[in-house]
Amino acid sequence: MPEHPLNRPAYARLLASARRVVELHNGEVEGGASVPGPTEAERNAIQGLLGTAYSPGARTLRVPLAKLDAALRRSRNEGLVDVLEAVGPPLRRRRDEERERERLREEVLAPALNSPLTAHDWYRDWLGRTAKGTVTWLTNEKKTQRLARAVRILEHVTADDPPRLTRQDLAARTAGDTKALEPRTPLATLVLGALAERTGLPRSDSAEAARALWEAHGVINDDLSSRVLVLGLPAAGAGLGEWLTGAAALGVPFQVTLHQLVTLPITVTAPVVSVCENPAVLRTAAERLGAACPPLLCTEGWPAAAFHRLASAIRANGGRLRYHGDFDAAGVAMTRYAIARHAAEPWRMTAADYTSRVDDSFPELSGAAALGPTPWDPGLAEAMARHGRAVHEESVIDDLLRDLAGGPVPVLPGPEDARPSGRA
Known part of the structure; x- marks a missing residue:
């Protein structure tokens, strides 16, 4: 198929401007096209097409589309829309x-x-x-x-x-x-x-x-990988309740899965249960407090469905949760969520707790922009933003253990004092 006679550089900008206007008017020939700063070839081609002379000093050639359409029909027996379709691409009806x-x-x-x-x-x-x-x-x-x-x-x-x-x-x-x-x-x-x-x-x-x-x-991904770490939480119930009670008597940490909580329901009557984020806290509590440690749960990071189910079982019998996490964006968010979902009480999560520990040796607070509010103590978010440092639970274990122990924490014996069981 031969190329359309108007598909030439001298007409390109005129037809491109006309296309934009016709498309904006949904295919109707309304308004006008313009060619700013025309070259001599463009000026001659447009004047020849329209039979109209423009002032030699005109910086922009303005062409009413109705006039262009009429000129094309006289000279080529086809309207402007036909020409635009012929030189391509197909017209769009933008409305x-x-x-x-x-x-x-x-x-x-x-x-x-x-x-x-x-x-x-x-x-x-x-x-x-x-x-x-x-x-x-x-x-x-x-x-x-x-x-x-x-x-x-x-x-x-x-x-x-x-x-x-x-x-x-x-x-x-x-x-x-x-x-x-x-x-x-x-x-x-x-x-x-x-x-x-x-x-x-x-x-x-x-x-x-x-x-x-x-x-x-x-x-859940599966009910075996969803779990919560437990210390010192006796419970009633066949199987899981017995295991938790035995582990509490021995001061031994116990991993509870969602599968166990669903298939072996338990009843918990502890009035207050503490919650931490980092397993290092619970492990140190087991090591230094043993069977004397009051009920303590560890989420091991983001709380899993197993934690939420156990927390619900605790609250079902009037128990209260108190929550401690890292002083960082994730820890603040988890504290906020624990309060909203389980009515947890913040545990050593105030501005005073943070400022008493933070110094320039602590890691920078990543994600500070996403820190979010701390409605239980608005000054905490302000203090964290001001210092720009994160304080992780490992740095405050002694404070948490003093709370759990209700006073001074027992000092672990040194290696020279350790004796194998049963020896004089």
Whole structure:
């Protein structure tokens, strides 16, 4: 097919300007085109096409599209739209495209806007942020069901008493695909952003943070890997209750799995149970306090579903939790969440506790921008931002053990004083 006669450099800028205007007017020949700073070749070509002379000093050639359309029909028996289609690419009807985008956007957003979760601040905040980027992308890509699936998952896992599910089972039930919630898949990323908003935990790409967010909402990898470390917590109940009671009498740490808590239910009557984040604290308590250590749990980082279930069992009989974590962004977030979910009392997590220990030798506070508020003591967030240093639990073990012991902590015998059992 021969090349169109107007597909030449001398007409290129005129036709490009005309195309933009015609597309904005949805294919209608309205408005005008312009060619700023025309070359001599452009000026001659446009004047010849229109039969109109422009002033030699004109810095911009302005061409009414109706006049251009009429000139083309006289000289070539084809209108402006025909010419633009012929020289390519095909014309876009931008008003039609915008209407279609708006329709798709409404289709993407409708399930989210009609969800009962809109009653919650965290959901509205998440949706407002999501709408700025993700919804626009989903609209442009015509992926109209992804947000609806994310909302179904959120409704499921934030119910008052959600069933305990593996991530694969949850994906199959809500998205029809067991692999839809695999790590870093688009759907999983979308849901985890909402769960982080709900819990106040920092958003992170780490596998540990993702596991914590899932398990905080009853979604587990498996019920054997979800566990909590326990010291000095006697309990009633066949099997697990007996094991915990025996371990407490011996002052021995005991790992409790979610599987055990579900299949061997226990009753806990301890009035106060302390919680720490780092296993070094619990191990030192076992070593120095032994069977005299009052009930102590360790989350070993982000709390798992096993911790949440045991915490619920403690509270079911009137028990109270007191929580201590690292003085860093994650530790503050976990303290905030423990207070919100389990009505935990902050344990040595005040500004005074922090400032009494911090100095320039401590590691820099990473993620300070995501520190978030410390509503139990607003001065803590201010002090941490001011010093810019993290204080980890290993640095305050002696303080925690004094609290657990209710006074001075026993001094461990030196190696020269140690004697094998049963020898004089």
